[in-house]
Structures are given as structure tokens and as C-alpha cells.
Amino acid sequence: MVKEIEIKKTDKFTQYLEHLEAGKKLQEDWINHGIDCVDLYFEDIDGDWLETWGDDDYEPGYIEKLTTFLESDDVVAVKVRERLQHKSIDEIIAGLEYCLSQLKEEDRIFAAKDFLVGDVVVSGSCRASGNDDIDEVELLELAEDLMEKLTGILG
Known part of the structure; x- marks a missing residue:
């Protein structure tokens, strides 16, 4: 049972490290590319996705x-x-x-x-x-x- 707790803590620590690395990479991309780093993370950023948000399967509330x-x-x-x-x-x-x-x-x-x-x-x-x-x-x-x-x- 002690090993299970250690594994869970290790998994959470590993996840934390992964998130930390992703944050560092985003910060580095921002420094290197400026606002254009958005293009690295999002597809079709200049499209009409905001205007058509939810049009596909819209059901009234x-x-x-x-x-x-x-x-x-x-x-x-x-x-x-x-x-x-x-x-x-x-x-x-x-x-x-x-x-x-x-x-x-x-x-x-x-x-x-x-x-x-x-x-x-x-x-x-x-x-x-x-x-x-x-x-x-x-x-x-x-x-x-x-x-x-x-x-x-x-x-």
C-alpha cells in the first residue's frame, strides 16, 4: 500500500514537471516569436471560428x-x-x-x-x-x- 501512494505522488510530480516544461516552452516561444507564437499553438487563428462558434450542433437552451x-x-x-x-x-x-x-x-x-x-x-x-x-x-x-x-x- 505504501508503494501505491508513492506511485501516485510520483505520477503527480511527473505531471507537474510536464506542465512546467510546457509553460517554459510557451514562454520561450513568446520571447522568440512574439505574438506570432500563437500560430504555433492554434490552427486557423485568422478564420471565422469565433463567429461560427457552436453553429454546428446548436440546440436552444x-x-x-x-x-x-x-x-x-x-x-x-x-x-x-x-x-x-x-x-x-x-x-x-x-x-x-x-x-x-x-x-x-x-x-x-x-x-x-x-x-x-x-x-x-x-x-x-x-x-x-x-x-x-x-x-x-x-x-x-x-x-x-x-x-x-x-x-x-x-x-
Whole structure:
């Protein structure tokens, strides 16, 4: 067992020496070639690689997918925008992120219903806004449809 520890220390020391030598070589190349030493380490430095970074296999991110859905003409998205017309897209996304963060599906649906009612959701607790004339079944169905759509979109 002592030998294993010594071998690991030796491997780390060897790696350290390799990195030290690479650093020395880079410094030497900088001294000898100046800014042109970059050409020694990178291919196509003058190309358009920065402008085309990520174009090959670009897939929209989490927030982009939510934004695209909320701005679409999807029936569920339209209903959500109508219910939450006083909130910005960013506020809606923040609320939906909280709803999606719930571990159980039932909790997600009820969190979404509370969010659609206009309840203030803060760290797992909720404060109702006092709207008694809202159709609970309709809201629950919308929340269920919303969570189903988002789960399908986000994977």
C-alpha cells in the first residue's frame, strides 16, 4: 500500500514537471516569436471560428425553449399569457422554473395552479391573492396541460 501512494505522488510530480516544461516552452516561444507564437499553438487563428462558434450542433437552451413556447400561438401558451398578463415573460419563466423544480408531478401541477391563480410563490410557501371566483377545475386542467407541454418541450 505504501508503494501505491508513492506511485501516485510520483505520477503527480511527473505531471507537474510536464506542465512546467510546457509553460517554459510557451514562454520561450513568446520571447522568440512574439505574438506570432500563437500560430504555433492554434490552427486557423485568422478564420471565422469565433463567429461560427457552436453553429454546428446548436440546440436552444432551457430559457430559450421556455421563451419560444410562451411566445408561441400554442393554445396553452395563449391561456397562460392571458392569465398572467400583468407579468413579464421573465417573471413567468421564473415562476415556471419553480413549478418544474418540484420533485413530484402532483406538486408541480399544484404549484403551477397556484402560480396561474396569481399566488405569490416563495421558497415552497404560497400566499393567495384572494380570488374566490376562479374556476378551480379549469385552472387545474390548464396547470396540468402546461406542465405536460413543458415536460415534453424540455425533455
